[in-house]
Amino acid sequence: MSFVSVRNVQHLYGDRIVLERVNLEVERESFCTIVGLSGCGKSTFLRLLLSQERPTSGEILIDGKPIAPEPGPDRGVVYQRYSVFPHLTVTENLIFGSEVDRARFTGRLFGAARRRARDAVGDMLEAVGLEHAADTYPHQLSGGMQQRLAIAQALLREPKILLLDEPFGALDPGTRARMHELMLDLWKRTRMTIFMVTHDLKEGFRLGTRLLVFDKVRWDDQAPERYGATITYDLPIGGNEPVPEDIEARIGPSDGTPTAREITDADT
Amino acid sequence: MTRLVNKRPGRGHILFLGLLPFVLVTVVYLIASDARLSENPNDKLLPALSSFGDAIERMALRPDPRSGAYLWWSDTWASLVRLFIGLAIATGLGLIVGIALGLIPYLRAAFQPFVAVLSLIPPLAILPILFIVFGLGEVSKIVLIVFGIAPFMMRDIAIAVAAIPRELVIKAQTLGANSWQIATRLALPLSLPRLIAALRLSLGPAWLFLIASEAIAATDGLGYRIFLVRRYLAMDVILPYVAWITLLAFVMDVLLARAAVRAFRWTGEDGG
Numbered sequence: 001m002s003f004v005s006v007r008n009v010q011h012l013y014g015d016r017i018v019l020e021r022v023n024l025e026v027e028r029e030s031f032c033t034i035v036g037l038s039g040c041g042k043s044t045f046l047r048l049l050l051s052q053e054r055p056t057s058g059e060i061l062i063d064g065k066p067i068a069p070e071p072g073p074d075r076g077v078v079y080q081r082y083s084v085f086p087h088l089t090v091t092e093n094l095i096f097g098s099e100v101d102r103a104r105f106t107g108r109l110f111g112a113a114r115r116r117a118r119d120a121v122g123d124m125l126e127a128v129g130l131e132h133a134a135d136t137y138p139h140q141l142s143g144g145m146q147q148r149l150a151i152a153q154a155l156l157r158e159p160k161i162l163l164l165d166e167p168f169g170a171l172d173p174g175t176r177a178r179m180h181e182l183m184l185d186l187w188k189r190t191r192m193t194i195f196m197v198t199h200d201l202k203e204g205f206r207l208g209t210r211l212l213v214f215d216k217v218r219w220d221d222q223a224p225e226r227y228g229a230t231i232t233y234d235l236p237i238g239g240n241e242p243v244p245e246d247i248e249a250r251i252g253p254s255d256g257t258p259t260a261r262e263i264t265d266a267d268t
Numbered sequence: 269m270t271r272l273v274n275k276r277p278g279r280g281h282i283l284f285l286g287l288l289p290f291v292l293v294t295v296v297y298l299i300a301s302d303a304r305l306s307e308n309p310n311d312k313l314l315p316a317l318s319s320f321g322d323a324i325e326r327m328a329l330r331p332d333p334r335s336g337a338y339l340w341w342s343d344t345w346a347s348l349v350r351l352f353i354g355l356a357i358a359t360g361l362g363l364i365v366g367i368a369l370g371l372i373p374y375l376r377a378a379f380q381p382f383v384a385v386l387s388l389i390p391p392l393a394i395l396p397i398l399f400i401v402f403g404l405g406e407v408s409k410i411v412l413i414v415f416g417i418a419p420f421m422m423r424d425i426a427i428a429v430a431a432i433p434r435e436l437v438i439k440a441q442t443l444g445a446n447s448w449q450i451a452t453r454l455a456l457p458l459s460l461p462r463l464i465a466a467l468r469l470s471l472g473p474a475w476l477f478l479i480a481s482e483a484i485a486a487t488d489g490l491g492y493r494i495f496l497v498r499r500y501l502a503m504d505v506i507l508p509y510v511a512w513i514t515l516l517a518f519v520m521d522v523l524l525a526r527a528a529v530r531a532f533r534w535t536g537e538d539g540g
Contacts, residue, residue, distance in 0.1 A: 071441035072442065073442060073444040076442050077439060079435045081433075082436055083439060084439075085439075085454065087458055087532075096440075096453070097443040097444055099453075100446070100453065104446070104449075105448070106452075137534040139534065139536035150439075153443070154442065157442070157444065
C-alpha cells in the first residue's frame with residue numbers, strides 16, 4: 001500500500017474551484033516535485049497535505065490513516081519566506097522544536113537541559129553549514145542561509161513528510177545550485193518523503209524522483225473559476241532526462257515571464 | 269537650483285536648528301515678561317526668571333510650613349505612583365487581551381467588537397462614575413488611566429498578533445507547539461516591540477487622565493498642585509510644574525525608546 005494516498009480531492013475557495021479530481025498514490029521515500037502555472041493550485045495542494053486547509057471533498061491518507069486535522073510534527077514545512085522565527089537566534093531556532101516538546105508549559109529549557117539541547121543540534125548546524133552563525137539573528141543572515149536554517153529546523157523533528165513551498169524561489173542561481181546539492185544530500189541521508197512545489201521546471205526535473213504537473217484540463221474564458229486544476233502529467237524521473245517539449249510548452253521556460261493564461265488567472 | 273526637498277542640514281546645523289525654537293520662545297517670554305513687570309512690578313501673569321527660582325526653591329528645597337513635606341517631591345512621587353500603576357495594569361491587560369484576541373478566533377469573535385466599543389467611550393465622561401464607584405481615593409485615578417489607554421493597547425496588540433505571518437504560526441505547529449506555546453513563545457515576543465511603541469504613544473493620554481483626575485479630587489499630586497495654586501494666579505509655580513511634567517514625560521519616552529532598541533536587537537532596526 002502506498003504511503004500517501006490522495007483520493008478524488010476537490011478544493012474550493014468560495015465559488016472558485018481550485019482543485020478537482022486530484023488522485024495520487026505516493027510511495028515512501030519519494031521526492032515529488034510539483035510544477036504548474038501560477039494560480040494552478042499547487043501551493044493549495046501543499047497546504048492540504050499540511051492540513052493548513054481541509055479539502056472541500058475527497059480524502060487524504062497517510063500510511064493508510066486519514067491525515068491529522070491540523071499541522072503537526074509528522075509533517076515538516078519550509079516556505080519561500082517567513083520560515084524561521086525572527087526573534088530567535090540560529091541555535092534558538094533549532095532547539096525550538098525540542099523545547100516545546102519537552103517543556104509543555106514554559107516552552108523553554110534551562111540550565112543543563114538547554115545545554116544538552118544545544119549540543120544535540122550541533123551536527124545539524126554543521127550539516128547545513130551554519131556553525132559559524134550559531135548566535136546570530138535571522139535578519140543578519142543571507143537568504144540562502146535563512147533557508148538552510150529553515151530546512152535544518154524542520155529536519156530536526158524528523159518528520160515523515162517534508163513539504164517545500166518554492167523554498168529556493170527567492171535565491172540567486174549560484175546559491176540555488178548549492179541548495180540543490182544540500183537538499184539531495186539530506187534527502188538521501190534521512191530518506192524522508194518530500195513534496196516540493198516549484199515554478200522552475202528544470203529544478204523539478206533535477207531534484208525529483210517523480211514530477212507532477214498541475215494544470216486545468218478544461219478552460220472557460222468567460223468563467224475561469226468554473227474549472228479547477230488537476231494532475232495532468234505524472235512522470236517518474238531519474239535525474240538527467242531532457243525536459244519534455246510538451247510540458248515545457250505548457251508550463252513555459254522558467255524565466256519568470258508570465259503567460260497570457262497566468263495574467264488572466266487570479267493568484268492563488 | 270537645488271530643490272528644497274534635497275537640501276540637507278549638516279550635523280551642527282541640526283543641533284542649532286533644533287534648539288532655535290526653544291531659544292526663541294524663551295526670548296519672547298523674557299521680553300514680554302520684562303515689559304509687563306516694568307509697568308507693574310506686582311504683575312503675576314508673566315513672572316521673571318528670579319520668581320521661578322524662588323518658587324522652585326520654596327517648593328522643592330524647603331519643607332512646607334504646614335505639613336512639613338517637600339511639596340515638589342511629594343507631589344511628584346504621588347503622581348508617578350499613580351501613573352506607573354495605571355500604566356503597568358494597562359500594559360498587562362493590553363498584552364494578555366491583545367494576544368488572546370489576535371490569536372484565538374473564538375475569543376476574537378466574542379470580544380473584538382466589545383473592545384472596539386469600549387475604546388470609543390470618552391474616559392473623562394466616565395470619571396464621575398469612577399468617583400461614585402471607587403470613591404475619591406487612589407483607585408479611581410488609576411482606573412481612569414487604565415480605562416483610558418488599555419482598550420487602545422488591546423486593539424494595537426491584537427492587530428500586531430494577527431499580522432504575524434501565517435507561515436510562522438504553521439511552522440511552530442509543525443515543530444510541535446501547542447496553542448499556549450504559540451502564544452508565549454511566538455505571539456508574545458513578536459508583539460513586544462509593538463507594545464513598547466503603544467506604551468510610548470500612551471504616555472501623553474496617561475498624563476492627561478492623571479492630571480484631570482488629580483485636578484478634580486486629590487490632596488496631593490502634580491495636577492492637584494497646579495489647579496490649587498491657580499486660585500492665586502501663581503504662575504511662578506504653575507510654569508515650573510508644567511516644565512517638570514514635560515521633562516518627566518520626555519525622559520520616560522527616551523528611556524522606553526532606548527530599552528526597545530536594546531531589547532529587540534532581532535528586529536534589525538535601530539529604533540526611533
